[in-house]
Amino acid sequence: MSLWAPPLAPLWRHSPPAPRALRAPRALRAPRALRARKVRREPQTETPAYYLLWSPGMCRRTALCFLGALAFRLSGFSALLHLPMVKAARHLYHAVLALLGSACCALQLLLNALGAGCGGFNKHLGPMRPLFLGLLLASMTTRPKPFQVLLQLSIAFLPEMVQLRNLTVHRKTRKLKPTLEVELVLPTMGCVACINQVNRTLRQLPAVVSSEAWLDVGGGRAKVRCDADKAGGAAKATQRMREAMSKAGFEECTVESVREKH
Numbered sequence: 001m002s003l004w005a006p007p008l009a010p011l012w013r014h015s016p017p018a019p020r021a022l023r024a025p026r027a028l029r030a031p032r033a034l035r036a037r038k039v040r041r042e043p044q045t046e047t048p049a050y051y052l053l054w055s056p057g058m059c060r061r062t063a064l065c066f067l068g069a070l071a072f073r074l075s076g077f078s079a080l081l082h083l084p085m086v087k088a089a090r091h092l093y094h095a096v097l098a099l100l101g102s103a104c105c106a107l108q109l110l111l112n113a114l115g116a117g118c119g120g121f122n123k124h125l126g127p128m129r130p131l132f133l134g135l136l137l138a139s140m141t142t143r144p145k146p147f148q149v150l151l152q153l154s155i156a157f158l159p160e161m162v163q164l165r166n167l168t169v170h171r172k173t174r175k176l177k178p179t180l181e182v183e184l185v186l187p188t189m190g191c192v193a194c195i196n197q198v199n200r201t202l203r204q205l206p207a208v209v210s211s212e213a214w215l216d217v218g219g220g221r222a223k224v225r226c227d228a229d230k231a232g233g234a235a236k237a238t239q240r241m242r243e244a245m246s247k248a249g250f251e252e253c254t255v256e257s258v259r260e261k262h
Contacts, residue, residue, distance in 0.1 A: 050192065050215060051103060051126030053160050058130060065134025073138055094139060094152055100125060101132035101156035105193055109162075112197040117249020122159075122191035132156075163192040166199065166213075178209040178225035180234055181259040184241060187252050189213070189220030194250075198222050201248045205240055207231035221256075234258050 053059055099106060104121035111119050125132075136156055140149055154161075189198060195213045202211035202222065207230035213222035224241060231237035238255045245253035 049122075049126060050163070051122060051129050051159070052163060052192070053157070061130035062133045062137075065130045066137045067134075069134050069138035070141065073141070091148075094136070094148070095155070097132060097136045097139070098152040098155040101129060101136050102158045103129055103191065105158040105162065105191065106155060108191055108193040109158075109196075112193055112249070115247060115249050117251070118188050118190050118194045120190060126191075159192050162196055166192060166195050169199075177227055179261050180226050180228040180231065180237060181261065182224045182226070182234075182238055182241060182255060183257045184222040184224065184245070185219065185254045185256050186213075186222060186245065186250050187219035188250050189215065191215075194220065197248055198245070198250065201244050202241065205244055207237065228260060234260065 049055075051058065053062070103125040104119070108119055108121055111117065133156060136152060140152070186194075186198065189195065192215075195215065198213040198220070199211045199222070202208055202213075202224050205226070207227045209225045209227060211222060211224045213220060226237055228234060228237065231240070238258060242253050242255065245251075
């Protein structure tokens with residue numbers, strides 16, 4: 001047994017009870033069972049990242065980046081970083097800024113036209129869209145030309161226009177009965193341009209009534225409704241869908257569920 005003990009041992013070993021005047025009334029106290037019970041928090045489910053202007057927090061971050069870039073531009077410190085550029089280089093700078101502000105959506109549409117699949121631009125450049133959009137909008141405050149402004153804004157907000165088209169046009173004008181519903185899993189799909197390519201490719205297949213694709217955690221999904229009699233059965237219909245997706249650049253397409261409606 002040790003003969004030495006710290007002089008403050010009684011103070012930190014045994015805390016004195018609180019005075020009765022500082023205690024809460026018994027009616028306002030929680031039951032002992034509830035106080036001892038540990039509350040388990042449900043794990044937060046991940047949401048797919050579209051990185052569009054109406055996505056949660058995107059508009060606020062874009063406004064903050066715009067105000068910050070505008071304040072820096074109007075301050076005297078921006079003159080220290082100003083480098084004389086020729087007119088062509090200035091136009092190239094704004095074009096690159098608009099392209100980065102769209103997360104290279106125009107390049108992805110070009111890759112889709114060539115059948116190369118998703119390039120992963122939205123995954124890496126999507127979180128940086130508010131910064132690029134704020135810089136682009138702040139650069140338009142000094143005597144811009146209307147044609148250049150319209151062109152740059154069209155490039156920068158190309159993902160929003162593509163997504164609006166995806167939401168409005170998702171059904172074919174065919175008088176067929178949707179007796180078969182197939183859900184596809186596309187792990188390599190990552191932006192709204194890929195959604196447009198998937199819907200357009202699936203609608204070109206025979207016996208397809210409608211196609212609706214969307215982004216999901218870890219890729220994307222597509223729900224296809226078609227006429228089983230015109231397609232020659234569920235097996236042939238799913239095989240054609242997978243072959244069409246492979247030709248469009250989405251090789252890792254798998255069929256998750258097949259439902260027949262009578």
